[in-house]
Amino acid sequence: MPAKVALITGVTGQDGAYLSELLLGKGYEVHGVKRRSSSFNTERVDRLYQDPHEAQTNFYLHYGDMTDATNLIRLVQEVRPAEIYNLAAQSHVAVSFETPEYTANADGTGTLRLLEAIRILGMANDVRFYQASTSELYGQAVETPQSETTPFHPRSPYAAAKLYAYWITVNYRQAYGMHASNGILFNHESPMRGETFVTRKITRAVAAIEKGLQSTLYLGNLDAKRDWGHARDYAEGMWQIVQHDHPDDWVLATGECHSVREFVELAFAQTDRKIAWEGRGAEEVGRDEKTGEALIKIDPRYFRPTEVDLLRGDASKAREELGWQHRTGFDELVKEMVQSDLKLVERESWRQSRTA
Ligand code: NDP
Ligand code: GDR
Secondary structure, X not given: OOXXXXXEEOOOOHHHHHHHHHHHHOOOEEEEEEOOOOOOOOHHHHHHOOOOOOOOOOEEEEEOOOOOHHHHXXXXXXXXXXXXXXXXOOXXXXXXXXXXXXXXXXXXXXXXXXXXXXXXXOOOOOOEEEEEEEHHHOOOOOOOOEOOOOOOXXXXXXXXXXXXXXXXXXXXXXXXXXXXXXXXXXXXXXXXXXXXXXXXXXXXXXXXXXXXXXXXXXXXXXXXXXXXXXXXXXXXXXXXXXXOOOOOEEEEOOOOOEEHHXXXXXXXXXXXOOEEEEOOHHHOEEEEOOOOOEEEEEOXXXXXXOOOOEOOEOOHHHHHHHOOOOOOOHHHHHHHHHHHHHHHHHHHHHHHHHHO
16 A cells, blocks of 8 residues: 655644654655755754655655745645645744734745645645644633634734634635645644743753753743643644544644743742742742742743733544544643753753863
8 A cells, every 4th residue: 555645834843743753653655845944944853854865765855935836836746645734834923923924924825825736736625634723813712711613813913814824724625625624723832842932931941040051031921821732642633633534623722721920830840949929010030939049030022012811722522523632731741841951951061061
C-alpha cells in the first residue's frame, strides 16, 4: 500500500513539528512548507528530516509562503496530498496589532489561496482540509465555557483574520462539498512553544533566573485567564478531525482555566521559589518570598490595545464524536516546560563556557 500523503503548511512551527511526528509515526509521507529565512528556521523539525538522497525518505520540505498563490497552486499540484493541514499563520496576537495587514494577508487571504488552489486543480473531492482555527475567535466571549455554538467576537487583527479563514473554510465545504473542517483550538503549549508566547517566556525566565543568567521577568496582564493544554494532545485531535466521516467544526480544549499569575507561581514553584505579590496594576511586583528579590515586574508595553480576558473551552462534541480527550494536565505541562528549559539553559551556558 502506498503511504498516505499529507501537506502541512506552518511545518516549522510548534504544531507543525508535533503533527509531522505524529503522521510519520502513522506511516504517512509528509510534505511541509517552510519559508525562506536568512537564518535557520527548521530547528523544530530537524530531527525528523532525512537526506532526500537516501531511499525510504518520507519527510520532505518545500519552500513556500501563504502570500504567494502561484507557489501554493504548484505545491498542491506537485505533492497531490490526500490531506492538507493549514497551520501556517502570523500567530502572535500582540504582533498582529503591529502588522495587521500582513496578518490579514497570511492568515485570512492565505487560507483562501490554499482552498482556491485545491479547487482550481479540480481536487476539491480528493483532498481533506484542516484549518487551524482558534479560541481567539470568541474574544470577548458572551458565555463560558465556549463551545461550537458560542458566537464569535474577535478582539485583535489576528482574530479578525482567523474569523475570515474560519468562514471561508465553512463556505468551501458548503459550496463545493469539500471535506474541509475547522479545529477551534484553545491555547496549547509545550517545550517547543515559541519563546515570545507567555508560557514559554515564563518557563525560560524561570530557568535563566535559576541559573543566574537573568534577574527579572517583565510581563503584561497577569490576570488574563486561558485554557492551556499540551500541543501533543492537540496534534492528535487535528488528525482525528481529518479522519472523521463528515467535515465539521470542533472545539479542542481542556475545560480548565488558569491565570497568567497562576502559571507564574507554579513555574517558579518548580525551582522551589514562592512568589509574594505587592502593589497593583503597572506597579505590581512579584518577589521571591525568601530573598525579597523582585523577580517579576510589569512592562505596560505588553498590554494589548484590546485584551481577551477569559477563555475556557467545552470540548464535549470532540469527546463524543471523535473520541478525543487531552492527556496532559496543567501541572504536568508547566513542569515539563520548566524542566526542558532548565536543561536548555544548562546546555547553552555549557556551550558558551566552551567557546569563551
Ligand atoms: P507557530 O507560530 O509556532 O508556527 C506558525 C508557522 O507558520 C511557522 O511554521 C511559520 O513559519 C509559519 N508561517 C508564518 N507566516 C507564514 C507565511 N506567510 N507563509 C508560510 N508560513 C508561514 O504557531 P503554532 O504552531 O503554535 O500554531 C499553528 C497554527 O495554529 C497557527 O495557525 C496558529 O494561529 C493556530 N493556533 C495555535 C494555537 C496555539 O495555542 N498554539 C491555538 C489555536 C490556533 P516560520 O517558522 O518561518 O516563522
Ligand atoms: P494568546 O497567547 O494571545 O492567548 O494567543 P499569549 O501567550 O501571547 O498570551 C496569553 C495571555 O498572556 C498575556 N500576557 C502576555 N503575553 C505575552 N505574549 N507576553 C507577555 O509578556 C505577557 N504578559 C501577559 C496576554 O495579554 C494574553 O492575555 C495564543 C497564540 O498561540 C494564538 O496563535 C492562538 O490562536 C491562541 O493562543 C489560542
